[in-house]
Amino acid sequence: EPEVTQTPSHQVTQMGQEVILRCVPISNHLYFYWYRQILGQKVEFLVSFYNNEISEKSEIFDDQFSVERPDGSNFTLKIRSTKLEDSAMYFCASRYSPGGEQFFGPGTRLTVL
Amino acid sequence: TQLLEQSPQFLSIQEGENLTVYCNSSSVFSSLQWYRQEPGEGPVLLVTVVTGGEVKKLKRLTFQFGDARKDSSLHITAAQPGDTGLYLCAGDPSSNTGKLIFGQGTTLQVKP
Numbered sequence: 001e002p003e004v005t006q007t008p009s010h011q012v013t014q015m016g017q018e019v020i021l022r023c024v025p026i027s028n029h030l031y032f033y034w035y036r037q038i039l040g041q042k043v044e045f046l047v048s049f050y051n052n053e054i055s056e057k058s059e060i061f062d063d064q065f066s067v068e069r070p071d072g073s074n075f076t077l078k079i080r081s082t083k084l085e086d087s088a089m090y091f092c093a094s095r096y097s098p099g100g101e102q103f104f105g106p107g108t109r110l111t112v113l
Numbered sequence: 114t115q116l117l118e119q120s121p122q123f124l125s126i127q128e129g130e131n132l133t134v135y136c137n138s139s140s141v142f143s144s145l146q147w148y149r150q151e152p153g154e155g156p157v158l159l160v161t162v163v164t165g166g167e168v169k170k171l172k173r174l175t176f177q178f179g180d181a182r183k184d185s186s187l188h189i190t191a192a193q194p195g196d197t198g199l200y201l202c203a204g205d206p207s208s209n210t211g212k213l214i215f216g217q218g219t220t221l222q223v224k225p
Contacts, residue, residue: 031210033213098211101161102146109153
């Protein structure tokens with residue numbers, strides 16, 4: 001069964017460093033998302049991406065964040081200068097259409113020291 | 114800001130009991146999805162409800178979408194220890210982008 005994959009599963013970085021989180025969405029899906037979940041809190045929407053551009057972003061998604069679909073399969077989230085408060089689980093998700101079922105990857109645990 | 118309120122936040126029951134989890138909002142959602150999440154893993158989709166009043170069944174789990182599409186419930190019949198986990202509701206607020214708004218989750222513990 002097709003699934004969303006994410007790498008790495010765990011990333012440890014120093015404050016101020018850049019990180020890139022990688023995702024491979026389900027192959028025929030057209031809409032891509034990043035969410036985050038701080039430990040003990042609810043899953044929060046960060047950004048949606050369609051047709052090679054950002055279609056919506058939340059207040060959390062400031063200038064330190066960027067997304068890219070560098071080729072036909074990968075979808076990346078970059079944090080330019082990480083802060084302690086960026087420590088969280090980051091989930092990638094994809095769906096075929098806006099009203100369709102949304103499938104999540106297993107997540108990347110980001111730890112900023 | 115659209116919010117989804119889930120209740121209860123924690124539920125501890127004995128095997129064989131029935132339970133209901135509620136997901137409520139003052140806003141209308143075009144669809145609502147229920148997920149189950151294990152510690153350290155991503156949410157796994159259980160069901161999507163789209164039509165007001167819709168009822169879907171998945172073995173011992175029954176999902177209902179409110180007539181006004183502002184609320185939903187998850188009912189588990191004869192709970193088993195394998196049902197233990199975190200249950201999340203997530204609504205699509207009718208944006209063109211299909212983003213999801215999540216509830217805070219219900220942690221269910223079913224004791225043998």
